[in-house]
Amino acid sequence: MPRRPIVKKEYTLGERVYLVEIAKGLRLTWKHFTFNVRASFRKGPHTVPTCWQYPEDRREIAPIFRGAHMLQLNDKGQELCVGCGMCARACPAKCITVKRGKPAEGEEDKYAGKTMCASFEVDMLRCIFCGNCEKACPKGALVLGQDYELAEYEPEKCIYDKERLLANFQRAKAEGRLKPPPKPIPVDAPPPKKKAAAGKAAKASASEKAAKGKAAAPKEAKKKDDKADKAKE
Amino acid sequence: MKFQAIQGEGWLLTKAEQLINWGRSRSPWPFPYGTACCGIELMCALASSYDMARFGAERVAFTPRQCDVLIEAGTITKKMVPVLKRIYAQMAEPKWVIAVGACACSGGVFRTYSTHQGIGSVIPVDIYVPGCPPRPEGILYALLKLIDKIEADHPLYKQRPKLVEALEATK
Amino acid sequence: MADWQIDLIKVVFIWVWVLLIAVIMTWVERRASAMMQDRLGPNRAGPFGLLQPLADGIKLFTKEDIIPERARKILFILGPPLFAFPVFSAFAVVPFGDKIVIGGKEIILQVSDVSIGFLYVLALSAIAVFGMVIGGWASNSKYSILGGLRATAQLISYEVPMGLALLTIVLLYGTFSLREIVLQQQGTFLGFLPNWGFFKQPLGFLIFLVAAYAEANRVPFDLPECESELVTGYHTEYGSMRLGLYLFGEYVNLVTLAAITVSLYFGGWGLPYVDMSKYLGPVAYGIASFLVFTLKQAFFLFLFVWVRWTVPRFRYDQLMGLGWKALIPLGLINLFVTALLVQLTI
Numbered sequence: 001m002p003r004r005p006i007v008k009k010e011y012t013l014g015e016r017v018y019l020v021e022i023a024k025g026l027r028l029t030w031k032h033f034t035f036n037v038r039a040s041f042r043k044g045p046h047t048v049p050t051c052w053q054y055p056e057d058r059r060e061i062a063p064i065f066r067g068a069h070m071l072q073l074n075d076k077g078q079e080l081c082v083g084c085g086m087c088a089r090a091c092p093a094k095c096i097t098v099k100r101g102k103p104a105e106g107e108e109d110k111y112a113g114k115t116m117c118a119s120f121e122v123d124m125l126r127c128i129f130c131g132n133c134e135k136a137c138p139k140g141a142l143v144l145g146q147d148y149e150l151a152e153y154e155p156e157k158c159i160y161d162k163e164r165l166l167a168n169f170q171r172a173k174a175e176g177r178l179k180p181p182p183k184p185i186p187v188d189a190p191p192p193k194k195k196a197a198a199g200k201a202a203k204a205s206a207s208e209k210a211a212k213g214k215a216a217a218p219k220e221a222k223k224k225d226d227k228a229d230k231a232k233e
Numbered sequence: 234m235k236f237q238a239i240q241g242e243g244w245l246l247t248k249a250e251q252l253i254n255w256g257r258s259r260s261p262w263p264f265p266y267g268t269a270c271c272g273i274e275l276m277c278a279l280a281s282s283y284d285m286a287r288f289g290a291e292r293v294a295f296t297p298r299q300c301d302v303l304i305e306a307g308t309i310t311k312k313m314v315p316v317l318k319r320i321y322a323q324m325a326e327p328k329w330v331i332a333v334g335a336c337a338c339s340g341g342v343f344r345t346y347s348t349h350q351g352i353g354s355v356i357p358v359d360i361y362v363p364g365c366p367p368r369p370e371g372i373l374y375a376l377l378k379l380i381d382k383i384e385a386d387h388p389l390y391k392q393r394p395k396l397v398e399a400l401e402a403t404k
Numbered sequence: 405m406a407d408w409q410i411d412l413i414k415v416v417f418i419w420v421w422v423l424l425i426a427v428i429m430t431w432v433e434r435r436a437s438a439m440m441q442d443r444l445g446p447n448r449a450g451p452f453g454l455l456q457p458l459a460d461g462i463k464l465f466t467k468e469d470i471i472p473e474r475a476r477k478i479l480f481i482l483g484p485p486l487f488a489f490p491v492f493s494a495f496a497v498v499p500f501g502d503k504i505v506i507g508g509k510e511i512i513l514q515v516s517d518v519s520i521g522f523l524y525v526l527a528l529s530a531i532a533v534f535g536m537v538i539g540g541w542a543s544n545s546k547y548s549i550l551g552g553l554r555a556t557a558q559l560i561s562y563e564v565p566m567g568l569a570l571l572t573i574v575l576l577y578g579t580f581s582l583r584e585i586v587l588q589q590q591g592t593f594l595g596f597l598p599n600w601g602f603f604k605q606p607l608g609f610l611i612f613l614v615a616a617y618a619e620a621n622r623v624p625f626d627l628p629e630c631e632s633e634l635v636t637g638y639h640t641e642y643g644s645m646r647l648g649l650y651l652f653g654e655y656v657n658l659v660t661l662a663a664i665t666v667s668l669y670f671g672g673w674g675l676p677y678v679d680m681s682k683y684l685g686p687v688a689y690g691i692a693s694f695l696v697f698t699l700k701q702a703f704f705l706f707l708f709v710w711v712r713w714t715v716p717r718f719r720y721d722q723l724m725g726l727g728w729k730a731l732i733p734l735g736l737i738n739l740f741v742t743a744l745l746v747q748l749t750i
Binding site: 050052053054055058093094123124126127128129130148149150151152153154155158 | 281282283284287331335338339340341342344351353358359360361362363364365367368369370371373374375377378382
């Protein structure tokens with residue numbers, strides 16, 4: 001790309017004296033000042049457009065925001081978590097501890113699956129809110145909600161046990177801030193199987209890899225469809 | 234008035250404490266100890282969008298002698314621990330510490346040879362803020378919780394054991 | 405009422421008034437600078453954050469007082485008062501209004517009308533420089549020393565252009581006393597302009613204003629105390645009320661400089677084309693002149709805040725270059741031209 005010629009511009013005497021520039025700057029600052037002073041006297045929480053006055057004035061959070069965890073219930077009110085521990089395996093910070101257990105005799109209809117989690121602990125102080133646990137969960141039970149006010153006085157209070165995670169879900173449901181189910185990724189049909197010829201070896205291996213990738217994608221899409229169906233149930 | 238103040242919470246003492254707590258909680262000058270990514274969110278909390286100056290935290294002091302709140306935002310490596318201890322020691326009483334972010338609270342995802350696993354073992358922390366990084370509103374929520382904690386403090390009443398001892402000695 | 409009692413009342417009044425203005429100035433600074441930066445300043449402590457300075461004061465009073473172990477104790481303690489009290493006392497010669505008549509006695513609204521006027525103010529700001537450098541040096545920390553030395557160099561080098569601008573004022577009005585200067589600024593000039601020093605001495609006003617910003621350690625000249633450069637410079641090691649005295653002294657310095665600018669260049673307590681003493685009774689006239697002076701002073705105080713958030717700060721060599729290589733020649737040119745004009749018109 002041709003370079004623009006370097007032009008060495010000397011400052012004129014007017015620019016060196018700088019007074020006109022200062023006056024222009026003062027005018028700009030004055031405009032901001034009067035705009036914001038008038039804005040701050042208007043009624044309503046969000047008057048100055050660039051300042052969100054937390055805690056009264058909260059900003060809109062995107063629906064895919066990854067906040068505090070919650071254990072979801074399905075529409076019948078049954079716990080979705082089966083205690084498989086996939087989330088604990090997937091967590092990069094190793095902050096989830098899951099113990100699988102069998103539901104007690106009379107409580108089988110409290111749980112959607114055949115097993116349940118006897119204890120489920122998330123150490124929020126270690127969590128990096130990546131969302132791997134949410135993606136790894138086969139039942140769509142563990143979900144990162146929209147709660148970001150997580151500060152506590154003691155570190156022990158930041159280890160969320162199962163009750164707290166369920167309570168998070170109830171609170172989010174009451175406020176109408178449930179996470180929408182993840183959208184299934186559209187996938188093309190896999191290409192037809194080709195016989196690997198000598199000259200087309202590279203192309204064939206490439207198409208094999210593509211076929212593998214696309215074979216995994218329908219499985220994932222099916223899994224997500226499962227999750228979506230279960231969450232809808 | 235004197236006996237009332239020592240034996241229980243007299244009116245003068247409580248009013249004086251309330252005044253002092255009010256003054257201290259309405260102007261928490263922060264020391265932005267931002268070492269890593271949480272420091273960016275801290276800067277965002279101090280900037281125009283989520284103005285922390287509304288709570289009186291306007292004068293961001295870069296010297297520990299003048300600040301009240303040490304906001305520790307970011308990973309602390311083992312090399313940094315003596316520096317952190319020194320800065321905490323240089324701060325003037327009364328002082329508070331907010332540990333912002335996963336790395337400050339517990340080392341976060343970095344369970345390595347060089348990262349110090351949480352500043353709670355080095356300096357006394359008042360508020361822990363989980364998040365990686367926490368939203369600026371999360372940091373402001375922590376500041377609000379700190380303001381509540383300061384308002385519930387008993388700065389004069391802390392001297393009570395010494396005062397009782399002095400009273401017993403005069404008997 | 406003996407004379408000394410009236411003077412005592414004036415002293416107490418000025419003391420309270422200057423303290424009040426400095427305190428309100430902290431609030432104005434925070435709110436106005438916030439409004440200019442598209443945000444809101446303190447608005448939780450009291451309505452519109454008006455009690456914020458009170459909260460700051462209470463907090464600074466109840467903080468632990470630290471004297472670093474290796475600091476020179478006596479000088480460390482001496483630094484802040486040496487800075488704050490001279491700038492406070494400089495307000496004694498400022499005429500904040502014309503006379504007020506109470507009980508048949510005419511009282512001029514000025515604590516003391518010494519004949520050396522603003523020379524007294526210059527002398528006191530020179531002592532205030534000592535407060536900065538002693539505070540910085542006694543702290544025994546590298547940032548403090550650097551900040552203190554930079555502040556000193558900056559302040560003494562900007563006292564020269566300030567002195568030159570003031571010298572031109574003396575040439576024009578023939579007196580050092582601030583009250584006489586204000587009295588000579590009533591009426592009109594060239595028929596339609598008010599007889600203010602600003603219209604007679606535009607270059608002198610500019611030089612004085614720039615030198616005043618440098619004397620007050622305000623942006624664009626606040627290198628000795630800004631944060632990104634020197635960790636707050638000479639008040640790095642100060643906490644609690646000593647810091648309070650430094651910060652307070654800065655605001656009082658601003659108030660004094662604004663008052664002097666108004667007295668010398670903007671006609672002090674007089675309204676431009678109106679002679680208020682004809683329309684108002686004696687007591688009302690005194691109060692009205694006081695209000696006019698305060699309004700003009702408020703404009704200049706706001707100008708300090710306004711310029712702070714408009715202009716970036718100078719680098720140290722640019723700062724010194726501006727003082728010595730630009731303002732002093734301009735001041736001398738101003739002096740010669742004014743001398744010539746004064747000689748030709750008398």
